Amino acid sequence: MANIFGYEMPDDLYYNEEHSWAKVEGSKVRVGMTDFFQREAGDIVFVDLPDEGDEVTQGEVCGKIQSRKWIGKLVSPVSGEVAELNEDLEDDPTLINQDPYGKGWILVIEASDLDSELKNLMQGEAVKAFIEREIKKAEEEKAKAK
């Protein structure tokens, strides 16, 4: 498990710039939100998900996530068909906060073009550089707000 500037960003996952992660499980991909996202957003109030069987597209919004009075987006890291939804999130969406890479997984996609689409996601050193940029951006904005 990689710890990047205090955020857990596991090495075996792929990431997109909208803070969702993808875990390859054969032809399927398990999807969730990163530790960085959950800490930034605060406790999750509700997750509005597509239905099983729906088609989703890499880089497109496939769900909504509410924290505070803010409705954010879940961007699909890969294209394919929604194969499974985490029903436990209905009762307690804060599982995304408590265990973002475990019990807080959001959905599973039967990927349609995995090999080529994985190249569009970040892994390893690129993740570190990305988080560094995000932290720097947040710090600059905080300074601006003062």
Next chain:
Amino acid sequence: MESWRLIQETERLKTTWEGLSVDDTLPLAIERFGSPPILHLYKFVPSAIVGRYQDIFAALKIERCKVLNIEINRRSTGGGTVIMGPEVLALGFGINVDHPRINSGSVEAIFRSVSRALIEGLRTFGIAAYFRPKNDIEVKGKKIAGLSAAMEGKKALLFHTSLLVSFDMGILTEIMNTPLIKLQDKGYSCFSERLTTVSTESGRRVEVEEVMDAILKGFEKTFSVGLYHSSLSEEERSIASKLEKERYKNPEWIFSHRHPRARMGIGRIKATGGLLEIYLSLLGAVIENIYITGDFFTTTEDLNKLESSLKYVRCEENKVRDAIISVWKPNLIYGITPEDLTKAIIIAKENQLRL
């Protein structure tokens, strides 16, 4: 100087489907047509508008709204019920999340940056307002406006604000279901003690149109832009018409069941400082609203600070205690400790009933 669009509507009160469909068009105009940021200022007919993922049946006394001719609807941004009408300024604001004049460092930073424009506008009336995390604008410990937001598409944002210019607080307990419904008198005072209006704070009767002008100037000054009068283009108008039909006139949208479970509970304990009563609304696992009451001594500002720190926090003992401690100072509530408060909140959670 950069120019932003202003859609200012003063000629008549807007129905909920008119106002909300125009608001939803703002981020889409930015996302699809590259429009500059758009500020929409208007007034609604008397109405009660719930948040995108709120249980409308749990939030409102729907039959009572019908009798009183209060329109009900559901907006596309988060948060709880807002009561709108001729004396409340409605504000929709669409902007790209990466716009250089927005502090996009965090959700809170974005709320703060839009708040700055509203705070600047309120200064016109001699009102010293400030941002109260997580989503409110307060004056001397009382809420005067709330902010909610939603991301549309990839990068566009919609903000909603309702700013109380004058307001009949009595209507709140009449049409809203709150944990306080069983205690009408206390419910009323709990609301009225925690809310204020532009008229109250400025000590004179202020018209909504005056506030509109002050707010738009607040936007111009805060963001160093010029606002020019605008209306929806033909393409934008057709999006608004579609949204009006698909969302705001559609019972499936208004009475949507896509929401977390709403519950409420009451917790009472006897502490050294007196009786402590907690009225709690839960949205799924998090606290939606909390009222701390009892026969103890404190200030409205401190109570509001405490209550705000607990909103949208997972209702679990350690998280509740941490939230309280984050704003606690000695004798914040005389004779009551953070432990007492935590205990009373957890009792309220355990006593919860489904709404």
